[in-house]
Amino acid sequence: MITPLTTSQLTLRRFRPDDGADLYEYLSDPRTYRFEPGEPLDRAQAGQCAAEMAASPDFWAVELNASGRVIGQIYLKQIEPPEYLTCELGYIMSPAYQHQGYGAEASAALVRQALTAGGMHRIVAHCNPENIASWRLLEKLGFRREALHRQDIFFRRDAAGAPLWTDTYVYALLAADRNWT
Numbered sequence: 001m002i003t004p005l006t007t008s009q010l011t012l013r014r015f016r017p018d019d020g021a022d023l024y025e026y027l028s029d030p031r032t033y034r035f036e037p038g039e040p041l042d043r044a045q046a047g048q049c050a051a052e053m054a055a056s057p058d059f060w061a062v063e064l065n066a067s068g069r070v071i072g073q074i075y076l077k078q079i080e081p082p083e084y085l086t087c088e089l090g091y092i093m094s095p096a097y098q099h100q101g102y103g104a105e106a107s108a109a110l111v112r113q114a115l116t117a118g119g120m121h122r123i124v125a126h127c128n129p130e131n132i133a134s135w136r137l138l139e140k141l142g143f144r145r146e147a148l149h150r151q152d153i154f155f156r157r158d159a160a161g162a163p164l165w166t167d168t169y170v171y172a173l174l175a176a177d178r179n180w181t
Helices: 017-027 043-054 102-115 132-140
Strands: 010-014 059-064 070-078 086-093 122-127 144-157 163-174
Touching (some): 017 043, 017 070, 070 102, 086 102, 102 122, 102 132, 122 132, 132 163
Parallel strands (some): 086 122
Antiparallel strands (some): 010 059, 059 070
């Protein structure tokens, strides 16, 4: 599943080590990390991140066809055990390109690819219940909310070092659902 995919507005492709400048544009923005682990990256860290993602088959660059710029990233990885034919989906879109349908367009293309040519049975995704745009995107793609995991994860700590726990919605889409076509 490494062949580039093209949609009407986007190309989904493997990252290249020279994507660091485009990654810096959104991974240096604190808004990117509201619902994600990590902290804003500097230019050198963004370059290193691009090299790491270029070496992995699990990350896809979301490139805007009109400009050739990388405006986001998608994570799609088969999870263990492989015989369960299940992938996990995750995505980060540049704050400058959010709420324009790019995340849904890119995710839909990869989900369709995984469930058809990739032969996957199930795609799962997780998001913070406060990340309304994320769970609405998943529901738009036909994912069903299967669970709410209460205070199951933290990405930050308070001033005293105590975890700031957050909840997680669990979503899934089955190949048999056929509402993703």
